[in-house]
Amino acid sequence: MINLDGKIVEEKDAILSVRNRGFAYGDSVFETIRIISGKIMFWEDHYFRLMASMRIMRMEIPSSFSPEFLEKQIIEVIEANNLETSPARIRFAVYRLQGGYYTPATRDIGYVITAEALENSFYLFNDGNYEVELFKDHYVNSGLLSTIKSNNRAVNVLGSIFARENGYDNCLLLNEKKGVVEALNGNVFLVKGQVVKTPPISDGALNGIIRKQLVNILKKTEEYTLEETSISPFELQKADEIFITNVALGIQPISKYRKKTFENKVAKELLSKLNVKARLG
Incomplete structure (x- = not known):
């Protein structure tokens, strides 16, 4: 299950246009986030980095994008994938809405949140060959x-x-x-x-x-x-x-x-x- 602009949908139904600016121009930013038993690790840091990235890319930040609102969006994906008690990896991507060429037609954004299970709740030490x-x-x-x-x-x-x-x-x-x-x-x-x-x-x-x-x-x-x-x-x-x-x-x-x-x-x-x-x- 995927969160697409605030709606939980099946992955097969999460459709993005081929004209999506993230695909067409790389006009997108994202956060990779680790979840432990339904809790977002270092959420404050992720949130402020995401906001800073959107500002650098001159995206319009919706007034609804409070830390509490976005945390709720992430938790909904976790619950929809039955990962409340499991370690998980979240990808929170924000893209500018389609329109225009190099010059965007709008600064408004859309977003998609995906989740996948991880094996370990906390970080393990890997001392193998690397x-x-x-x-x-x-x-x-x-x-x-x-x-x-x-x-x-x-x-x-x-x-x-x-x-x-x-x-x-x-x-x-x-x-x-x-x-x-x-x-x-x-x-x-x-x-x-x-x-x-x-x-x-x-x-x-x-x-x-x-x-x-x-x-x-x-x-x-x-x-x-x-x-x-x-x-x-x-x-x-x-x-x-x-x-x-x-x-x-x-x-x-x-x-x-x-x-x-x-x-x-x-x-x-x-x-x-x-x-x-x-x-x-």
């Missing part, structure tokens, strides 16, 4: 558009194909200044000694929900120093650890980059603290 490489065929441009989750993910798609064709689990993306920005599916953190680095949003990094949680956790710890700073590719092989973060997986340690293998001690510590935050809401 090898990455740089994707250098195309770059992420620094700026506001790169910080939001939009349907324009061509670099991520092409990088994912490159990774699969070459036997890698993931790739790290570069911006036009040749700095490491993020992974194909999440933010990236680098550990060297007691210093934990992550690229700043101004470099073009996604304004990730789990990134924000870990930044807040690290700022409160005495063991580590957080630096939001540009990361050069040359730093990767000198790091003690590198890990990727996103809402679906939590924290994914990288085990190998080229000839360098990495530890995962800090990633494991942070995942434990992240799960505590998730339980507390």
